[in-house]
Amino acid sequence: MSETNRQILLAEKPAGKLGPEHFKMVSGSVPEPGEGEALLRVRYISLDAANRAWMHGATYRSAVEAGSVMAGAGIAEVVSSKAPNLAPGDLVFADTGWQEFAALPAKHLTRMPKIEPMTYLLSVYGVAGLTAYFGLLEIGKPREGETVVVSAAAGSVGSIVGQIAKIKGCRVIGIAGGADKCRWLKSELGFDAAVDYKDGALFKALRAAAPKGIDVYFDNVGGDILEACLPQMNNYGRIACCGAISQYDGAPAAHGPRGVPGLIVVKRLIMQGFIVMDYMKESQRALADLQSWVASGRLKVQEDVIDGLENTPKALIGLLAGENRGKRMVKV
Structure with missing residues (x-):
């Protein structure tokens, strides 16, 4: 050539x-x-x-x-x-x-x-959609009526996670940076609430948005946002650890979430990391659901x-x- x-x-x-x-x-x-x-x-x-x-x-x-x-x-x-x-x-x-x-x-x-x-x-039919699908449904295991919180909710994975959780009948709260993103999550993607982590007072804002606590937390960022969510998890809650954006760029954080072992024991939490490649043998099942939801307009891309x-x-x-x-x- x-x-x-x-x-x-x-x-x-x-x-x-x-x-x-x-x-x-x-x-x-x-x-x-x-x-x-x-x-x-x-x-x-x-x-x-x-x-x-x-x-x-x-x-x-x-x-x-x-x-x-x-x-x-x-x-x-x-x-x-x-x-x-x-x-x-x-x-x-x-x-x-x-x-x-x-x-x-x-x-x-x-x-x-x-x-x-x-x-x-x-x-939606690539790694982002499959990550959202398997991380939420296989690890988070949301049930109808439960409260699901997702961080980096306006990003490639988080925006799909929140919509799948709504399809499954959950109350969905997104954590994102900036008022515009938070408005977009609610008005366009159908999230029930959105919390702007840049506003400060994240813990209080999250508690106001999820007064009955958190059943499933889909974590894309780690750090302070994970620390704010952990004490608000309900007993037998599930945390799907997808990424740690807060740790990737610049100097590493001075500390990780504090009090993790005690909270996990007392609340009997399941906290699991995953990589989407672990589920690729089941990708056809996921793609069938994702394509159906997109075609029906229930999942916006x-x-x-x-x-x-x-x-x-x-x-x-x-x-x-x-x-x-x-x-x-x-x-x-």
Whole structure:
């Protein structure tokens, strides 16, 4: 191919807040696929708070090292294939990295249906939707009439969690940053209440919104918000630990939630972390429900699409600052 392959590298690992200076763009040749591989043209790159966590060290995947292509998942189109099960034009989900082209083993690619809009393959029918579905229903196990609280409620996962909880007949309270996001959660997504953590007095505001306590807490942030929710959990409450955004960017928090062991024992709480890949064998069941809810209008899809590979660093920095509503991604 005569085209070049633009790539965004992690120039250096940030010691504090992530900034544009930690990335650089380079151009190279388009890779040639080897036996059992496919050459992919990246169409959309998923942006997630976890991108920042990977810079700290190994998590459920290896760390991103300085000088390497920035890691990230995406939806890509097969350009050419040396694998029997893939053909030009096929769409796949893969750990493509932040670049225009990637040559990857077919065994690491997940073939995707051709759905319009294609962006839904990264949002409601992708990792965001599946994370919300399995984290809430398999770990949170909400029952009709219970109170469900979700943090980062205006984000890609939280906005879906809250809507699924409403579908299941729960009272839903979202925690988000800013009055506009809180209004949006109630007026557009149907949340029963929303609490602005930037207002201060989070504990009191949460108690006012959930006077009967919290049965299920879907935690995307950790830190002070988790600390405010824990004492308000009802006996036998369930906490689904999805992420810890408050810990990812900048200096680590001085402390974690205090009094956790005692609260868990006295209230007989279940507090469980999870990774969506643990449930991928059951993804068809989840997708059937998600597609049905979207088709009926019970689940609204909110996306935040940024144009241009060159804008990917700025888009991630903005996501960490809470700029987005719904799933943020980059159209390459």
